Amino acid sequence: MPELPEVEVVRAGLEPAVTGATVSSVTVFDERSLRRHNGPSEDFSYRLEGAGFTGASRRGKFLWLPMTGGAEALVVHLGMSGQVLLRDRETDDRLTRIRLDIHHPVHGDLRLNFVDQRIFGSMSINDYVDTVDVEGQRVPRQVAHIARDPLDPYFDDARFFGQLARRNTGIKRALLDQGLISGVGNIYADEALWAAKIHYDQPAATLSKARAKTLLAEVRLVLGKALAEGGTSFDAQYVNVNGASGYFSHSLNAYGQQGRECPRCGRLIVRETFMNRGSHFCAFCQRLRLV
DNA sequence: CCCAGACCCTGTAGGC
């Protein structure tokens, strides 16, 4: 998916519609979208129907709607192709895997369609655990192993640098490790590495503290900028809750730009396969540095 | 523990 900016756009779009709303009915069209729910689909529906939502929260690429009573939340992960579309009660969407009809005291009858082509995403009902680093803060159990994202005020920069210094793996692999830093995916990893002039396979531990700081700053910059532009969409697959696309694809410097000129030096951006994905970079600006 | 790779899925685009 959807990386941090796109998930945040969805969260922000859902918040006013779900806060204070109650669930009228649940329809599960494809049980595979409940892979991460601990129990059968009947259990999922039973827990939701009649329950209310009290808000919309996020950590990294995980999204959840806290439920009334405070003991459970509806956890949503969009995977590679998931969407949550906010509709009226008459609207259906192709590839809807789960449908939630809800009622909001102000906005009336609404429908949430969880659409997911590849079914890497999921919905589930989850209980909470305390966070290990901030007293009084809880997250759904399923999210507990996910690190804070770099826009989270409690993100610990020093701890992140310390962990990088102990990793021998390539820096991009580390950036994509959601247990280290969350919310960064393939697009924004490539963009931040391009901006910081770092090769994707540079061993994390060989980065100087200064370059690591630059990289984290660029990660924050690119995530923030994408968020301001409503996220990145190349097609109708990545949209906000109203089905509209973001504009950040116009601002990409490296991702998907193979064969085009590097905006900094004019040489061609190349694409290499890495981790079953593409890595896009400028081989001149972003060179492996031997230590 | 760390690390690399395989795997989970479907739909679409492009080459032949």
Place this chain on the structure above:
DNA sequence: TGCCTACAGGGTCTGG
């Protein structure tokens, strides 16, 4: 037109 391949923004599990 149809067939085939490559490709897609993620997470998790396993074996070394």
